[in-house]
Amino acid sequence: MNRYVNVNVxxxxxxxxxxxxxxxxxxxxxxxxxxxxxxxxxxxxLGQSAAFAEMDKLDFIKFLGRNKxxxxxxxxxxxxxxxxxxxxx
Numbered sequence: 234m235n236r237y238v239n240v241n242v243x244x245x246x247x248x249x250x251x252x253x254x255x256x257x258x259x260x261x262x263x264x265x266x267x268x269x270x271x272x273x274x275x276x277x278x279l280g281q282s283a284a285f286a287e288m289d290k291l292d293f294i295k296f297l298g299r300n301k302x303x304x305x306x307x308x309x310x311x312x313x314x315x316x317x318x319x320x321x322x
Contacts, residue, residue, distance in 0.1 A: 235284065261287075265296065273302050 242263070249259055268286035271277040277285065283293035294304040 268293070269297060269300060269302065272297070279304055 244259065249256065252259065254262070265286040265288070268277065268282040271285070272279065272282035279290060279293065283290045286293055286296070288296065297304045
């Protein structure tokens with residue numbers, strides 16, 4: 234089971250007013266966007282990112298797709314991994 238910690242991020246009130254969102258909605262959106270970016274930078278796995286965003290994996294994959302981010306490694310990266318694995322065997 235995951236343990237959670239709270240992280241306080243000060244946000245200027247005018248940001249929430251400009252976006253026309255409440256604090257809870259903004260926090261939720263911020264988590265999803267951060268999860269997407271951390272996944273894109275390969276700092277979190279797909280599962281970790283989906284959990285951080287509080288989404289199941291399929292919904293997170295769909296979210297990535299809507300934002301033009303592939304949930305899967307590019308073929309060139311898979312080829313490199315395959316070559317490395319073959320060299321070790």
